Amino acid sequence: MARSLALAAFAILAGCVPRTPDPQEADVLFLPTPHAVVEAMLGLAEVRAGDVLYDLGAGDGRIVIAAARRYGARAVGIELDPRKVAEARANVARAGLAGRVEIRHGDVFDADLREASVVTVFLFPEINDRLAPKLRRELRPGARIVSHRFGLGDWPPERRIEAHGHPLLRWTVPAR
Numbered sequence: 001m002a003r004s005l006a007l008a009a010f011a012i013l014a015g016c017v018p019r020t021p022d023p024q025e026a027d028v029l030f031l032p033t034p035h036a037v038v039e040a041m042l043g044l045a046e047v048r049a050g051d052v053l054y055d056l057g058a059g060d061g062r063i064v065i066a067a068a069r070r071y072g073a074r075a076v077g078i079e080l081d082p083r084k085v086a087e088a089r090a091n092v093a094r095a096g097l098a099g100r101v102e103i104r105h106g107d108v109f110d111a112d113l114r115e116a117s118v119v120t121v122f123l124f125p126e127i128n129d130r131l132a133p134k135l136r137r138e139l140r141p142g143a144r145i146v147s148h149r150f151g152l153g154d155w156p157p158e159r160r161i162e163a164h165g166h167p168l169l170r171w172t173v174p175a176r
Helices: 002-014 035-044 062-071 082-094 125-138
Strands: 052-056 074-079 101-105 118-121 144-148 159-163 166-172
Touching: 035 062, 035 144, 035 159, 035 166, 052 062, 062 074, 062 082, 062 101, 074 082, 082 101, 118 125
Parallel strands: 052 074, 052 118, 074 101, 118 144
Antiparallel strands: 144 166, 159 166
């Protein structure tokens, strides 16, 4: 019951209605980021052609596709749900971006993030809280992180904007 209430509350906050969760799935929920918000996230991250963008919880691949198509970045999506992985891979192929975009099936906590210069996330707050130390530890100084809606534990964002009613937060990994 608590999980259902948490999922419903998250869906209300995110402005969309979730599908009924499968009890056999991991405790994740796909809520698509609107395309206009994707563009705002990439703009806030200051994505450029030389960047390697990692989208943690890549869903249908829309963020990695936009980063490669619009900015010329190389992009990697990490997704836990095998059905979303298949969908994202099909979307990447349809977009003709197989050489610039890779979708990996896996857990974001097991992923090696060291090559990323930009990381995007739209995950539950408790996942972001657990993820913050990994991001600080693995990302190079100067790497940019943009989160849709939720913070990264006690790490204060350097910038906060609103895009079409959606809060976006940005961090830059400090020098060690």
